[in-house]
Amino acid sequence: MDATWAPDDYLTLDGATLTPEDLTSLGKGAYKIRLSQEAQTSVKKSRELVETIIKEKKVVYGVTTGFGKFARKLIPADKLEELQLNLIRSHSAGVGNPLSAEKTRMLLALRINVLAKGCSGVSPQVLAQYIEAFNASCLPWVPEKGTVGASGDLAPLAHLALGMLGEGKMWSPRTGWGDAKYVLEAHQLKPILLGPKDGISLINGTQLITSIGSEALERAERVARQADVVAALTLEVLKGTSKAFDSDVHELRHHKGQIAVARRIRALLHSDTFTSEIAESHRFCDRVQDAYTLRCTPQVHGVVHDTLHFVRGILTDELNSATDNPLVLSDRGEIISAGNFHGEYPAKATDYLAIAIHEIANMSERRIERLVNPALSELPAFLVKDGGFNSGFMIAHCTAASLVSENKVLCHPASVDSLTTSAGTEDHVSMGGFAARKALMVVENVERVIAIELLAACQAIEFLRPLKTTTPLEEVIRVVRSVVSAYDQDRFMAPDIDAATEILKDNKVWMAVRHHIEHYHTVQDVETRVFSPSMSFVGPGPRPINKRGGSGVNNGSPSTNPSPKRQRTSSRGNPLNP
Helix, strand or coil, X not given: CCCCCCCCCEEEECCCCCCHHHHHXXXXXXXXXXXXXXXXXHHHHHHHHHHHHHHCCCCCCXXXXXCHHHCCCXXXXXXXXXXHHHHHHHHCCCEEEECCHHHHHHHHHHHHHHHCCCCCCCCHHHHHHHHHHHHCCCEECCEEECCCCCCCCHHHHHHHHHHHCCCCEXXXXXXXXXXXXXXXXXXXXXXCCCCCCHHHHHHCCCHHHHHHHHHHHHHHHHHHHHHHHHHHHHHHHCCCCCHHHCHHHHHCCCCHHHHHHHHHHHHHHCCCCCCCXXXXXXXXXXXXXXXHHHHCHHHHHHHHHHHHHHHHHXXXXXXXXXXXXXEEECCCCEEECCCCCCCHHHHHHHHHHHHHHHHHHHHHHHHHHHHHCHHHHCCCHHHCCCECCECCCHHHHHHHHHHHHHHXXXXXXXXXXXXXXXXXXXXXXXXXXXXHHHHHHHHHHHHHHHHHHHHHHHHHHHCCCCCCCCHHHHHXXXXXXXXXXXXXXXXXXXXXXXXXXXXXHCCHHHHHHHHHHHCCCCECCCCCCCCCCCCCCCCCCCCCCCCCCCXXXXXCCCXXXXXXXXXXXXXXXXXXXC
């Protein structure tokens, strides 16, 4: 758990507009929460309908009946509050390590957002106390294991509610871990009191799957963008050809992600815009084409970006969906039992995410092999001087291979499994909790593999000095060298991998090149494009290179003499572009 909590800004929740970025920011403690006026009105109306139906002694699942297999068991009116308390206690049956403070905040914030839709019938006072606890960072003990993802994430959300009842364990920055009632007292907060339906309103929903899935999505998008940059750097130091990223080639296939990745790589490597001394050094070599992990980066990385875009749509919808059962439709005056609690949507989405982002690491590990293998790189073995005495990146590559192999197991979809529970009543479940947790594990492994490739590519360029690469890629190298120095001999490497991983998690590689990519506009004309290493020309061939003096590195200004030929951008309105 983290040690500080003092945000001053508020994020207004309305049950309709929360984004994955908002949720991860709430998890990191960037904001406190308040409800919109419309949400407060909706919550009040739905609660009034619940109380009306109770007065009319109507039979409603989970309000005047038991739960699951006991749905036909009617509960006496004087036992309705105790019924809800029993529900929370009995369903608090999760196991395993507790969620981190960040993940617990996300879970709590998302539950508040869903309740704010006004479709659960929760007591306004109970919801207000949830918000007070979030704003004080009073976080119940929530074990990470125990949900099957239908009827929602019952066990994790029950543990969340249990702490709010003053039972079980709770943590806050002020108190650390302690008995929940004492942690609440330390913040002048009172335990919640459950009325009819309050218990089931608090625990029915897909919020564990969706909150962890949102973190996985945010981190996957970040590392995928930066993997495009790292792949371009690797291509450069391996003296590969950028011809395969021709815009006309990629326009012929239409996939938005592929087109976007190719454009990014062109922006980073295009020597007319940013002179590369490395590219010039092998411009007329006899290599015709490169290995797939270099040449097919847009085709493979592109589908990852497209998949993540699809996943974002599903998870954003789920963040703002009513996933309770029964649902309170106050405008119609009805309470309806249905199946919105089923976690198949976020379960499938997080499985897709894991399968997609894994390919980023799969490609990266093969590029690392090309960097460290002298038969493929024409560089010193394992990127180190005095090989044999020094081992260089030998075991760093093994680590990358280990992580990729681990991901291949983790990518097996959890959502293809189902086990019948609740005596046959709940006969199909999503297993979304594990789908989301392992998706995040896959993303964490991918971050580390890309970090190793980044370190290896930066080390490889040391053997090509004093030649320089393009301006944006030199900026990437400067970012890395600000925390990890070049390797003249063997040293403790694990801290360097951790430091490079943090660079990626902080989005620093992307921020170093984002301006160059966003402002990349160049002529797509075969006569004037300087590609490396192999180039075919139409007509008289390329014009002479206009050297810019000094190191030969363009300091950021695009070419002032574009060809009069057609102008083209290949973004096509792609939402995946920066």
